[in-house]
Amino acid sequence: MLAVLILAALGFQGKIKMVKIISSPKSWEYNAPGHPESPQRVKDSYNYLKSKGYEITEAVSCSDEDVLRVHTKQLLREVKSEDFVDADTPALPGIYKYALLSAGAAIQASESAINGQTAFSLMRPPGHHAESGTLGGFCYFNNIAIAIKYLFSKKLVKKVAILDVDCHHGNGTEEIFYGDKNVLFTSIHQSPLYPGTGLTSKENCKNFPIAPGTDEGEYLKTLGTVLSEIKKFGPDIITISAGFDTYIKDPITNIKLTKDSYKKIGTAAKSLGIARFAVLEGGYSPDLPECIRNFIEGME
Ligand SMILES: [Zn+2]
Structure with a gap:
């Protein structure tokens, strides 16, 4: 009986x-x-996490008001009416609805983190290349920025740190928060690579470009430097733009992280002991589900 109780307690x-x-x-x-x-990226990851016992909370769309804390009325109008031309970021039927849902999930993740439960938004489209007035790089609305502005609007936080570990520079997030004293934006990204920004740090935006071919050892050293910057800043919450295109088998980039590296990244983020949530950005290899799971395991 006692054993059953102990097991139940452990399970709980x-x-x-x-x-x-x-x-x-x-x-x-x-x-x-x-x-x-x-x-397929998100579908496979969803099914994989479910098979590993994760419960998945259904995403709920955010409102135009949430979007407009970050983006211009013109961009909102363009996405809503599917009236724009961008080769990488096509005007697909219903894309406005999907973009609202993805940003809504980021808000849900941020609320969960504030309430003490670390969260991960497993959604598409991604967001970190979307600037206040310009979409691009597969991104329509900037999900992480929408979640952060939501937290500020509800006075749930005073200082926010952004850790962007996608292989590409989070140019949109940087543009949105540049000069905001209450936000520290940090990004580790391959250079040279799309979008070609983030070569130097400026004010509250600290950029850490890494060379093609960077391996786990070098990467984690850089991450350590970034995390010490975040610690110095003293945020109420860490928000992570979680891209997995730094993976060695990613088809569009050249960084050499392994599946196991993502557990180390998640653990390192957790080690600061600050509330945290992450939103999916890029990651294009068929091993994405395992990379995500390892990252989540590190964060929990
Ligand atoms: Zn990327």
Whole structure:
């Protein structure tokens, strides 16, 4: 009987510790054939996490008001009316609805983190290349920025740190928060690579470009430097733009992280002992589900 009670207690504890996953099968509905940012990425990750016992909370759309804390009315109008031309970021039918859902999930993740449960938004489209007035790089609305501005608007936080570990520079997030004393933006990204920005640091935006071919050892050293900057800043919350295109088998980039590296990244983020949530950005290899799971395990 005692053993049963102990096991039950352990099981209960295990559950409490689990990262909250927010996602929706609706995000698999849109597709541009041949595009690396495919529905399969999120679908496979969703099914894989579910098979590993993760409960998945259904994503809820955010409002235009949430979007407009970050983006211009013109960009909102363009996405809503599907009236724009960008080769990488196509005007697909219903994309406005999917972009609202992805940003809404980021808000849910931020609220969960504030309430003490680390969270991961497993959604598409990604967001970190979307600037206040310009979409691009597979991104329509900047999900992480929308979540951060939401937290500020509800006075739930005073200082926010952004850790962007996608292989590409988070130019959109940088543009949105540049000069904001209450936000520290940090990014580790391959250079040279799209979008070609983030070569130097300026004010509250600290950039850490890394060379093609960078391996785990070098990467984690850089991450250590970034985390000490974040610690110095003293944020109420760490928000992570979690891209997995730094993976060695990623088809569009050249960094050499392994599946196991993501557990170390998640653990390092957790080690600061500050509330945290992450949103999915890039990651285009078929091993994405395992990379994500390792990262989540590190964070929990
Ligand atoms: Zn990327």
